[in-house]
Amino acid sequence: MHYLKTAVIFPFFLSALATPVPVGDTLATRDSSTFISRLENTLKGLGSLTKGVLQEVDLLIGGLQDVVEGKTDPVTTIEEAVGSLSDVRNASEAGLVGVAIDLVTKGLAPKNIVDLVSGLNEESINSFNNTNPIDPQTSIFPKSSSDAPYTQSEEDLRAAVYIPEKFKYGADGKQPILLVPGTGDPAGVSYYFNFEKLIPETDFADAIWVNIPNNSLADIQFSSEFIAYAINYVAGITNTTIGVVAASQGNIGVQWALKYWPSARDSVSDFLAISADFHGSLLAEECLIPNTGCTPAVMQQEYDSNFIKTLRSDDGDSALVPTTSVYSGPDEVVTPQTDPDASGALKNAHGVGATNVQIQLACPGLPAGGFYPHAGLLVNPITWALFVDAMKHDGPADLSRIDLDPICNRILTEGLVLTDLLGTETAVVLDSVVHALEYNYQGPAEEPAIRDYARSSSQ
Numbered sequence: 001m002h003y004l005k006t007a008v009i010f011p012f013f014l015s016a017l018a019t020p021v022p023v024g025d026t027l028a029t030r031d032s033s034t035f036i037s038r039l040e041n042t043l044k045g046l047g048s049l050t051k052g053v054l055q056e057v058d059l060l061i062g063g064l065q066d067v068v069e070g071k072t073d074p075v076t077t078i079e080e081a082v083g084s085l086s087d088v089r090n091a092s093e094a095g096l097v098g099v100a101i102d103l104v105t106k107g108l109a110p111k112n113i114v115d116l117v118s119g120l121n122e123e124s125i126n127s128f129n130n131t132n133p134i135d136p137q138t139s140i141f142p143k144s145s146s147d148a149p150y151t152q153s154e155e156d157l158r159a160a161v162y163i164p165e166k167f168k169y170g171a172d173g174k175q176p177i178l179l180v181p182g183t184g185d186p187a188g189v190s191y192y193f194n195f196e197k198l199i200p201e202t203d204f205a206d207a208i209w210v211n212i213p214n215n216s217l218a219d220i221q222f223s224s225e226f227i228a229y230a231i232n233y234v235a236g237i238t239n240t241t242i243g244v245v246a247a248s249q250g251n252i253g254v255q256w257a258l259k260y261w262p263s264a265r266d267s268v269s270d271f272l273a274i275s276a277d278f279h280g281s282l283l284a285e286e287c288l289i290p291n292t293g294c295t296p297a298v299m300q301q302e303y304d305s306n307f308i309k310t311l312r313s314d315d316g317d318s319a320l321v322p323t324t325s326v327y328s329g330p331d332e333v334v335t336p337q338t339d340p341d342a343s344g345a346l347k348n349a350h351g352v353g354a355t356n357v358q359i360q361l362a363c364p365g366l367p368a369g370g371f372y373p374h375a376g377l378l379v380n381p382i383t384w385a386l387f388v389d390a391m392k393h394d395g396p397a398d399l400s401r402i403d404l405d406p407i408c409n410r411i412l413t414e415g416l417v418l419t420d421l422l423g424t425e426t427a428v429v430l431d432s433v434v435h436a437l438e439y440n441y442q443g444p445a446e447e448p449a450i451r452d453y454a455r456s457s458s459q
């Protein structure tokens with residue numbers, strides 16, 4: 001976080017963003033008290049929390065009550081929001097609950113945002129129990145005999161795919177884009193304030209997403225089955241190749257799915273990786289919430305985990321489909337995230353095309369290339385420009401094709417406002433606190449075994 005405070009770019013932010021943007025939205029809201037009760041009820045259901053965790057969650061509830069009662073001044077401009085975000089402690093310092101407390105007490109979770117998050121949580125957009133009666137053209141369970149075996153039923157795998165009512169199945173010439181979420185949250189809420197809002201405004205892309213059961217806190221090998229199936233399902237019901245957009249852990253899930261379900265590679269024309277941890281993270285954040293048990297997915301995302309080593313072996317650290325990866329040096333969750341050692345960077349041993357973009361190098365000293373945290377990249381204008389370029393051309397995005405001038409000088413993607421920045425940052429954190437508490441992992445304190453299909457003779 002210190003990058004922002006010391007960087008010369010900081011004054012640029014202030015001058016470029018001096019216009020106040022009103023916070024306000026009336027979509028899908030519930031009263032904030034819904035979220036507070038949900039947190040309280042989750043706590044009641046847990047017998048095993050230590051006093052320290054209970055005290056922290058109490059602090060969070062107190063902070064939320066202050067927001068409801070109007071005792072916390074909300075940030076009112078993007079400039080203020082960026083300043084306050086830079087004061088939020090990082091997850092290794094404060095833990096997930098500590099980060100949530102900081103967001104709430106620093107005015108980054110205004111009442112309308114908490115209302116939105118409370119409402120969104122109950123929306124069907126987050127369901128992993130969807131009814132999807134349309135069968136793909138040919139059977140995809142499995143699609144090819146080279147694919148790894150599924151351990152989940154086709155019914156459960158298919159139910160995780162969420163098809164928005166307005167989805168056109170490629171009939172309008174728009175390319176289907178599958179959105180894949182990161183650790184702790186379903187796709188519905190993760191992308192609500194960014195790609196779900198931006199994609200419908202385009203004339204070339206149509207969004208659809210996969211909500212992974214247990215919110216990607218479980219074994220990533222389990223989550224990857226949902227991703228592999230979703231890729232082939234969406235391609236199968238639209239008769240076309242699709243684009244895939246993933247955030248954070250979603251990226252290693254996608255890469256794992258592409259590696260061990262090779263049939264899925266034929267279904268994907270482009271993969272946009274946002275804040276990916278293809279090499280895990282050095283930030284040893286073993287337990288999202290201490291003493292509730294370290295969730296398998298978090299253990300698997302350590303820098304040298306067996307999962308990461310297996311994923312990267314046999315050129316799994318190279319793009320398997322044309323891949324555009326975008327990341328931010330001061331990422332507070334995935335580290336290192338600076339070139340040439342960025343965890344988000346992929347090689348190109350398979351020759352399908354890999355474009356790696358660290359935003360600070362793409363727009364040096366300019367707002368879009370400034371301080372950007374992990375989730376924040378979802379609203380970054382460089383991310384969006386890369387998405388557009390990748391989807392509109394064969395192969396991955398190419399920065400040299402993009403007119404960077406107007407892009408570098410924005411802080412948020414055109415079309416997004418303060419609510420979207422705050423929603424993107426706070427919704428995922430607040431929601432994942434509840435999800436991590438609910439998941440309440442009590443299994444072994446070591447990562448799950450590598451499945452047989454991924455064991456090489458050397459292991």
Ligand SMILES: *[C@@H]1O[C@H](CO)[C@@H](O)[C@H](O)[C@H]1NC(C)=O
Pocket residue numbers: 129
């Ligand atoms: C999924 O939905 C069906 C009804 O459509 C219901 O019977 C079932 O209990 C639901 N399962 C879960 C896990 O929510």
Ligand SMILES: *[C@@H]1O[C@H](CO)[C@@H](O)[C@H](O)[C@H]1NC(C)=O
Pocket residue numbers: 213214218219222
């Ligand atoms: C997911 O959560 C359910 C409870 O909701 C549990 O029964 C199941 O074992 C979990 N799956 C994994 C892979 O952790």
Ligand SMILES: *[C@@H]1O[C@H](CO)[C@@H](O)[C@H](O)[C@H]1NC(C)=O
Pocket residue numbers: 137169170171237238239
């Ligand atoms: C895909 O192809 C099948 C068989 O040709 C056809 O029945 C179906 O309508 C097509 N779907 C779309 C969305 O084009």
Ligand SMILES: *[C@@H]1O[C@H](CO)[C@@H](O)[C@H](O)[C@H]1NC(C)=O
Pocket residue numbers: 001090092093283330331332333335
């Ligand atoms: C997290 O914060 C601590 C204390 O400020 C700092 O030492 C550490 O470098 C930070 N980690 C990341 C990844 O920013």
